[in-house]
Amino acid sequence: MTRRVEVVENIFSANDRLAVENRSRLDSAGVFALNFMASPGAGKTSLIERTIHGLTGRLRLAVIDGDIATSLDADRAAAAGAKALQINTGGECHLDAVMLQSALQQLDLADVDLLIVENVGNLVCPASFKLGTHKSVLIASIPEGDDKPYKYPGMYQEVDALVINKIDLLPYVPFKMDFFRQGVEILNPGVTTFPISCSTGEGLDTWLDWVTQEAEGSPRS
Ligand SMILES: Nc1nc2c(ncn2[C@@H]2O[C@H](COP(=O)(O)OP(=O)(O)O)[C@@H](O)[C@H]2O)c(=O)[nH]1
Ligand SMILES: [Mg+2]
Numbered sequence: 001m002t003r004r005v006e007v008v009e010n011i012f013s014a015n016d017r018l019a020v021e022n023r024s025r026l027d028s029a030g031v032f033a034l035n036f037m038a039s040p041g042a043g044k045t046s047l048i049e050r051t052i053h054g055l056t057g058r059l060r061l062a063v064i065d066g067d068i069a070t071s072l073d074a075d076r077a078a079a080a081g082a083k084a085l086q087i088n089t090g091g092e093c094h095l096d097a098v099m100l101q102s103a104l105q106q107l108d109l110a111d112v113d114l115l116i117v118e119n120v121g122n123l124v125c126p127a128s129f130k131l132g133t134h135k136s137v138l139i140a141s142i143p144e145g146d147d148k149p150y151k152y153p154g155m156y157q158e159v160d161a162l163v164i165n166k167i168d169l170l171p172y173v174p175f176k177m178d179f180f181r182q183g184v185e186i187l188n189p190g191v192t193t194f195p196i197s198c199s200t201g202e203g204l205d206t207w208l209d210w211v212t213q214e215a216e217g218s219p220r221s
Helices: 002-029 044-055 072-080 097-106 153-158 177-187 204-217
Strands: 032-038 061-067 083-088 114-118 135-141 161-165 192-195
Touching: 002 097, 032 044, 032 204, 044 061, 044 072, 044 114, 044 161, 044 204, 061 072, 061 097, 072 083, 083 097, 135 153, 153 177, 192 204
Parallel strands: 032 114, 032 135, 061 083, 061 114, 135 161, 161 192
Antiparallel strands: none
């Protein structure tokens, strides 16, 4: 039992060391990076598309898409106008720092201001693996239900910002916003929150302003 714990700790510390290297590579290239995490179908790729459309002409974007199989999400990001690269994890339920390191080696970062990493759809494992990105963003969505902060506390307490997507569905889906927000507040008090709809565009201006401010405030060399 003790041996197993040690092995797990070694894996995490090796990952964390590589995450630090990734961060320094991003900083020296002047790239601000976000890690998008969410359950499958919450709207990660939809928000990436909206963000690309909203920031074109203001920031130069690249997207790294993590998926178990297919390049569908990277194709969507490329069609929206960003430089896009797909990582297929071959069954792994999360991205880790090694995978990001190899993706960064394949991207020319010289003409990138903002990098969005779309993690594998999963509310558990991605929270445990640092990548070296500057901020992590959780995309929750109304049809998932209002109990998710209570059921997946590890994810909710880790993130720097919370997007609540699909608010256009509030009239149709039972979702108690107060109950949801109470759960979030216990785990991550005061976390910056963006209620949005990728379908109608509601709330997206505030989101885009936040991304722009964060990217412009990040270290550049
Ligand atoms: N009603 C509604 N549907 C949305 C919204 N955002 C995304 N979707 C839909 O949700 C599904 C999953 O979206 P996708 O971006 O692929 O999610 P991902 O798996 O997290 O990347 C797609 O059918 C989207 O069209 C939204 O704000 N409102
Ligand atoms: Mg996706």
